[in-house]
Amino acid sequence: MKAHRFFDDPYHRALTLYNAGRYREVLRVLERGNTFKERLLKAKAAISMGDGKLARTFLREESPIEIYLIGMSYFMDGDYRKAIGYFEKILEDKTLRSRAMLRIADSHYNLGNYSRAKDIYRRILILYPDSPEAKDATLALAQIELQRPSADLKELIGEFMRKFPGSPLIDDLRYQLAGLYLREGNRKAAKEILEDLSRRDSYRAKALIKLSEIEEDPVRKEELLREAILSGGSEEKEKATSLLMNLYLERKEFEKLADFLAQGSYEDRKRALSLYVSENLEKAVALFDSLSRENPSDEDLRKVALELYRKTKGKKYLLFARESTDPKVRAEALYRLGLLTEKKDRRKALEYYVEVVLSAEGVQPHYNRSILRASEILVSLKARKDASCLLDRLEVKYLSDSERKKVKILRKKLPKCEVKE
Structure with missing residues (x-):
């Protein structure tokens, strides 16, 4: 049987419901009640429901407790200035x-008047040091110090530890105190706090990152950041990763940075690949093979494939790059395939050059170059009219002086292009 059913008196029944957090039922049970204590209980129930306007319908400015509750009703409504007036x-x-x-x-x-709030919280601690309000004031001061650390933080931590032993906020406050010490130039005191916090699982990564920021030895700095990445949550990992990458960049240790990125996500591994191309070709080739198997349609990889071809002269990179949807990448890959193939198989090379002309029109310089190479092959194959028509597709304004001379020589050997209707 529910406790409130033991009471015949509506007030006592409502009080039991109030203590059980059943505020709407309090209002229902006391709907007709209008005694002083009934009105107070209904007002408290309405405030607990977050309905300040309803609470004020039960209150009169006839006693200190009613005035306090009116203040609380405005406080719950977010009208803090009006609430202050009643509390005063x-x-x-x-x-x-x-x-x-x-x-x-x-x-x-709540109004953002933090300095005024701090003054009053401190006065509560002086006047009522062992009261419940003092505990709330200490907690509120801690929250302010976490947002805006000040010299008061040193004194507050002792008070907070006394009132809230074992609170997780203690570590938050000590971390802020370490930051305060650093701003004051007291690196030794800051380091002692941070090293202690780094031994606590909940604060390990954060403390390690802060320690890395004050560490002068680059090798030790790297160790601290790597530890932070291994032990931190997503936010700490992201920050530590960024700092570690900056460290490698500052020290121009690009291969180390690439090694680090190569252990990460697919996108990180692509960044590593770009670095490896200039730092370690063997690692670049191995990582490219892995990434291209994982995502053979990645456009970024097709661009890198061209770079790898320039470094290795491996035909497979051109075959991979020719499938690009980027006309510039595609045109260069096809043109280079033509050059690579021309000595052994002129007809196959011609196919590559013509594909540039048909699929990458206007993409310079490979468009014009492909036309010139294809025209020379057509001449060698006795397809002089086709060569002449192909030369007509040149974008003359992009030709170099040497290319203009070559065109002039070719045209002297060729008939005019005649397109049948």
Whole structure:
């Protein structure tokens, strides 16, 4: 049987429901109640429901507790200035003063008046050091210090540890204190705190990152950041990774950076590949093979394939790059395939050059170059009219002086292009 059913008196039944958090039922049970204590209980229930306007319908400015509750109703509505006005009216009431002071401070905090809020919270600690309000004030001061660390933080930590032993906020405050010490130039004190925090699982990565920022030895800095990446959550990993990459860049250790990226995601491994192309060709070739098997249609890889061809002269890279949807990449790959094939198989080379002409029109310089190479092959194959018509497709303004001379010589040997209707 529910506890509230033991009571015949509506007020006691409603009080039991209130203590159980069943605020709407409180209002239902006391719907007709209009005594002082019934009105107070209904107002408290409405405030607990977050309905300040409803709470005020039950209250009159006839007693300190009602004035306090009116203040709370405006506080719940987010009208902090009006709430302060009501709380200030009861500061002379000894039974409610500490609560009123706390709510005035909370209102200033919510309005962004942090300096005023801090002053009132500190006064609560002085006047009511062992009260529940003092614990709330200490917690609020801690939250302010976490957002805006100040010299007060050193004193606050001791007070906070006394009132909230074992609180996870203690480590947060100590971390902020380390930052404060660093801004003051006290690296030794900061380092002691951070090294202690680095031994706690919940703060290890954060502390390691901060330690790396003050570490002067680049080798030790690298070790700290690598440890942070291994032990941190996503946010810490991202920050530590960024710092480690910057460290490698500053020290021009590009292969180390590539080695690091090669252990990461697919996108990180592509970045590693770009670095390996200039730093370690053997690693670049191995990583390219792995990535191209994983995603054979990746356009970025097709661009890198051209770079690898220039380094290795491996035909497979041109065959891979020719499938690109980027006309520039495709045109260069086909043109180079033509050059590579021309000595052994002129007809196959001609196919590559003609493919450039048909699929990458206007993509210079390989468009014009392909026309010239194809025309020379056609002449050698006695297809003089085809060669003449192909030369007509040249974009003359992009020709170099030597290419203009070559065209002039070719045209002297060729008939005019005649296109049949």
